[in-house]
Amino acid sequence: MKQTCILLFVGLCAFNAQAQTPDYKQKAQEILAKMTLEEKASLCSGQSFWETKAIDRVGIPSMFMTDGPHGVRMATGSDFTQSKPATCFPTASALAASWDPQLAETIGQALGEEAQALNVQILLGPGANMKRSPLGGRNFEYFSEDPILAGRMATGLIKGVQSKGVGASLKHFAANNQEFERYSNNSEIDLRTLNEIYFPAFEMAVREAQPWTVMCAYNKVNGFYASESPFLLTETLRKRWGFGGFVVSDWGAVVDRVAGVKAGLNLEMPASSGINDAKIVQAVKSGALAEADLNDMVLQYLQILLKAKALHQADAKFDANAHHALARKAAGESMVLLKNEGGILPVKPGAKNIAIIGAFAKTPRYQGAGSSQMNPTKLSNVYEEWTAQKVAGQNFAYAEGYDLEGNSTATQIAEAVGAAKKAQLAVIFTGLPNSYESEGFDRNNLDLPEAYNKLIEAVAAVQPNTVVVLMNGSAVAMPWAGKVKGILEAWLGGQGGGAALADVLSGKVNPSGKLSETFPVRLEDTPAFPDFPNRSGNARYNEGVFIGYRHYNTRKIKPLYAFGYGLSYTSFQFSNLKLSKTEALDNEVVEAQVDVRNTGKVAGAEVVQLYVHDAQNGIVRPELELKHFEKVFLEPGAQKTVKFSLSKRDFAYFDVNSNDWQIQEGLFEIRVGNSSDHLPLHVSLNLKSANPVKHQLTRFSLMKTLRDHPKGHAVYEQLMGNLVPPGLDEAAKQKQRKMMESFFNDMPVFKFINMSGGRFTEEMLQGVLQMANN
DSSP states (O other), X not given: OHHHXXXXXXXXXXXXXXHHSOOHHHHHHHHHHHOOHHHHHHTXXXXXXXXXXXXXXXXXXXXXXXXXXXXXXXXXXXXXXXXXXXXXXXXXXXXXXXXXXXXXXXXXXXXXXXXXXXXXXXXXXXXXXXXXSTTOTTGGGBOOSSHHHHHHHHHHHHHHHHTXXXXXXXXXXXXXXXXXXXXXXXXXXXXXXXXXXXXXXXXXXXXXXXOSEEEEOSSEETTEEGGGOHIIIIIIIIIITXXXXXXXXXXXXXXXXXXXXXXXOOBBSSOOTTHHHHHHHHHHHHTSSOHHHHHXXXXXXXXXXXXXXXXXXXTOOOOHHHHHHHHHHHHHHHOEEEEEGGGOOSOOTTOOEEEEEOGGGTSOOOSOBSTTOOOBSOOOOHHHHHHTTOOTTOEEEEEOOXXXXXXXXXXXXXXXXXXXXXXXXXXXXEEOOGGGSBTTBOOSOSOOOHHHXXXXXXXXXXXXXXXXXXXXXXXXXXTTGXXXXXXXXXXXXXXXXXXXXXXXXXXXXXXXXXXXXXXXXXXXXXXXXXXXXXXXXXXXXXXXXXXXXXXXXXTTOOOSBOTTOOBOSSOEEEEEXXXXXXXXXXXXXXXXXXXXXXXXXXXXXEEEEEEEEEOOSSSOOOSOEEEEEEEEEEOTTOEEEEEEEEOGGGTOEEETTXXXXXXXXXXXXXXXXXXXXXXXXXXXXXXXXXXXXXXOOOTTSBHHHHHHSTTTHHHHHHHHHHXXXXXXXXXXXXXXHHHHHHHHTTSBTTHHHHHTTTSSOHHXXXXXXXXXXX
């Protein structure tokens, strides 16, 4: 009786939960049925720069969208510089260096709370594009050069935002990798590279977080504008990945509005003054556009609109101080300690006289320039925060060193050198000025301003204990790296970055960041050099799948600092890497586990990184590919076992012939460590395909394809065997066979008819093809 009551209670709870869940689709269908053609067309574009149209007659409200992705930039007009105060969190390039999706989700929750308080229904972010080159102008807005890391960080952020009843807009889909001529440039990418590099971050975020909207990019992809590409917006996004929201254009991305409707673009932003609405109406009336297609676009949009308005909290508020503390925490976790010779950091109590050098110490570079630029609720700087700690006997001297535009005078450098000479430690705060990286243009080189490099060289020449702190949105060259003892990458750390720097430098926070992008030695080593940004209007992604560390590891090019690299104030040890099985079918899950121990004297965090290496030679693949990672916080002496579940996708490549993910049967290596160039633990896995791909054999198939085909192999063996003259000893037979194979393997099967001396006929070929393909 008791069990029955419990089951009944659970059932009633489930029924009530379902009954209380609004049916937005049904409501949207009811509204759609009342709308005129003109009203439906009008919903396909915005009302203003940030707002969508309201149609009072049928009960359709307006909603407000605004830029993210690292803060709610609630615009007060079309002027990008005017916005209401909101928390400025670290930019995506910084946040990704935390390698902490849970932190991204927590920040997403804070963003959602602020959006609710500011009456914003859709936050335009995050950006999940790959960093094809370190010169990309918007690299600070994107997470990584690796799709797994970018996908997990984007998923976390989206989940956090949407948990507060605010929609996220995943952008910019797809292949938006350069700013030069971004409105018209064509990204020419082969299908395998699209699916293995440029799609997976979007795919992961769509499948796991279901963003309310996806924003299409300005550029073309393989000849079609993203705003009117059925392949991107319908075939890939909706049919393959199951996207259930609506697609919004990047602001001004629409070219042909009717083609966009056909392709799957729901909403054009900003307003087009009714011009494109009229074109949609005319296309329907003329039969050029099916009204059913228009209905689909409006229905998808209405469902999200109704959801957004239903979940809006009219009296929402946010705790600005708590969010500032979160911004500070996030900035601290994102900083990457690149060099720490002699344990120069954290700053020891014995360092009584410290020279703080660089204008960024008092006027930090904390966010990127462009549409994401926002008005923070408060702003910390490292000079005030560090000197305010008032460690007994510790004295600080300050020298400006340079101006914020990248210039320096002889007097400024002389003052800096003088301060450094008198100190026991010099800390130089430098990086890239706003004018060096921004939305709208790509960088020209990897260099810091020449004046900043000269300043570092001059200070390091007189002060052996020099530390450089960098504030920048993407990788930079460091010609002085061998002349300083410490290098700390602080990125664009948001409004709490100054306080976080004081925490890390003083040792209150142990840095745990890892590079989410490779820092090359020189521009010539980068994968897209010398054709980035492309200036011909047609960017050919000739490097294919070999971007970022995939390029450096495979081609044995040593970078300055590798992807996944980052030091700590403590030390860690990896051991006992094990797999649940050493042989498996690709439809089985293989469990991997590894122990990580804090072997140092202070608490800290390590990122356990798991990469897969395909040991076969048949398919050209990167040397290493990141598949899983986990950030682990450990007290001194503590140990934790980290577990990962490996499935087919972790070993697969995208096969363009079957248009699907396939594995190459054979041996794979699982490699684990704490950066792409430090993977001390290896184990092997022999993988078999549960459903081997079956390619159709034709008369034009190569002989080696016949050899590898399950039903063609025996025929191949017979044909090759017949070519070996009789009477040879075994060694001679093998030599002759090898020579014949090298000659015939790359030959189309039909050519073997004339070359076989009658041993293989047209009738025999047709029989083989029929047997193999049936």
